[in-house]
Amino acid sequence: MGLADLHIHTNYSWDSTCTVSAILKYTAEFTNLNLIAITDHDQITGALEAVQRAPFYGVEVIPGIEITTADGHLIALFVNEIIPAGMSLTKTVLRVGELGGLCIAPHPMAMWACALSEKSIREALKVPGVAEVLVGIEAYNAGLIYRRSNKRATALSRELPLASVGSSDSHMLITLGSGATEFPGGSATDLRRALETRQTQVCINSDRTGLHILVNWAPRMMLRKAGWIAWNEHPSAPIRFSRMKRVLISSQHYLASHS
Numbered sequence: 001m002g003l004a005d006l007h008i009h010t011n012y013s014w015d016s017t018c019t020v021s022a023i024l025k026y027t028a029e030f031t032n033l034n035l036i037a038i039t040d041h042d043q044i045t046g047a048l049e050a051v052q053r054a055p056f057y058g059v060e061v062i063p064g065i066e067i068t069t070a071d072g073h074l075i076a077l078f079v080n081e082i083i084p085a086g087m088s089l090t091k092t093v094l095r096v097g098e099l100g101g102l103c104i105a106p107h108p109m110a111m112w113a114c115a116l117s118e119k120s121i122r123e124a125l126k127v128p129g130v131a132e133v134l135v136g137i138e139a140y141n142a143g144l145i146y147r148r149s150n151k152r153a154t155a156l157s158r159e160l161p162l163a164s165v166g167s168s169d170s171h172m173l174i175t176l177g178s179g180a181t182e183f184p185g186g187s188a189t190d191l192r193r194a195l196e197t198r199q200t201q202v203c204i205n206s207d208r209t210g211l212h213i214l215v216n217w218a219p220r221m222m223l224r225k226a227g228w229i230a231w232n233e234h235p236s237a238p239i240r241f242s243r244m245k246r247v248l249i250s251s252q253h254y255l256a257s258h259s
């Protein structure tokens, strides 16, 4: 089985504190993730840079973007260009489909987040062509301060015909992999197939979920405003990591353990 973190922000997002190279190095050295997606706010530069640099670190990267639609945030995966912000959820999903991508509804209905409502997701799924592209829902987002939002998202994920996804929504290195998605296989192609056939499962790293509370918005923004960015030199040749795997994702399935 593969393990992916499909919601990660680099310093190309206004509110993140880590560079592409730092994310790749940390992922390779300290996590057991096979796959990550870079999903900056309405930006694609970091994702494209990550795809280009990933082979140096032995990490596979899916290019993505977290789009600010008129109805709330939407994750697009497998896209290589910016999808304009501000369009309706339906229009945005259909545009992502034209570009060959897939969509995930991140932190649905979450308090204090620019989140899609249950109604907007249900309505969009009725529009022809949307269900083929909007294939996943974040049943678990480790970055939410208000934890009950995850319970609501999990409940909704059980009702809708969508793949359940877990993500870290990381804006700092130490939270990478705090939420993750397990899928049959290990590659980006396998992940795509698993999303389309709803064969994903949510995993959490129970040791790391509290970290988000400590490093969340206010202190993180103070660090960012002070110019603090985690970074490392991009290597001139591929690095061989002996993985320390300090981040051990719980093998316990979130949905199973919270049912």
Ligand SMILES: [Zn+2]
Binding pocket: 066, 073, 106, 107, 113, 114
């Ligand atoms: Zn978001």
Ligand SMILES: [Zn+2]
Binding pocket: 007, 009, 066, 169
């Ligand atoms: Zn995000």
